[in-house]
Amino acid sequence: MNNAVRYNKSNTHHGGSGVILRNEHGIFQAGANRAYVQLTSPFHAELNTLLDGMRLAENLHHDRVIFETDCLMLTQALQQQDVDLSSLGDIIVDVKEIMSRHVDFRVAHIYRETNRVAHVLANHVLHSSESQS
Numbered sequence: 136m137n138n139a140v141r142y143n144k145s146n147t148h149h150g151g152s153g154v155i156l157r158n159e160h161g162i163f164q165a166g167a168n169r170a171y172v173q174l175t176s177p178f179h180a181e182l183n184t185l186l187d188g189m190r191l192a193e194n195l196h197h198d199r200v201i202f203e204t205d206c207l208m209l210t211q212a213l214q215q216q217d218v219d220l221s222s223l224g225d226i227i228v229d230v231k232e233i234m235s236r237h238v239d240f241r242v243a244h245i246y247r248e249t250n251r252v253a254h255v256l257a258n259h260v261l262h263s264s265e266s267q268s
Contacts, residue, residue: 136154136155136156136157136188136191136192136200136201136202136203137153137154137155137157137203137204137245138152138153138154138181138184138185138188138202138203138204142174142176142177142180148172148173148174148175149170149171149172149174150170150171150174150177150179150180151168151169151170151171152168152169152171152180152183152184152187153166153167153168153184154166154167154168154184154187154188154191156188156191156192156195156197156200164195165191165195167187167188167191169184169187171183175222175223177206178206178208178209178223179223179226181204181206181208181209182209182223182226182227182230183226184204185202185204185209185230185242186226186229186230186233188202189202189230189233189234189237189240190233192237192240193233193237198237198239199239199240200237200239200240200241201241201242201243202240202241202242202243203243203244203245204242204243204244204245205244205245205246206244207244209242210242210243210244212227213227213230213231213234213242
């Protein structure tokens with residue numbers, strides 16, 4: 136599953152996400168996008184997008200999923216064993232809890248260039264939500 140985020144760098148704190156689920160042969164299975172408001176940072180948007188992707192995989196009854204993200208900070212945060220006391224710590228706990236229920240859910244860092252379709256979805260939802268505000 137590819138996850139991507141677009142974060143509005145202006146002072147609006149809005150973002151958009153794109154999630155693409157493919158099978159082991161790279162064939163499209165499902166996709167989703169979502170607009171976010173009241174984000175504290177691009178990292179906040181990345182966390183929300185991963186959580187949404189995991190919930191989508193759960194709802195579709197997928198047990199073996201590699202969640203690919205170009206956010207290295209996200210993959211590093213999930214590898215930490217310490218309790219995260221930041222304002223985003225609860226979301227990290229939620230992600231780790233889902234991963235504990237699905238031992239074959241894995242988060243992997245990839246380069247942005249390989250995440251193109253998910254970025255197109257994220258960009259679309261961000262521009263659509265901004266034009267409606």
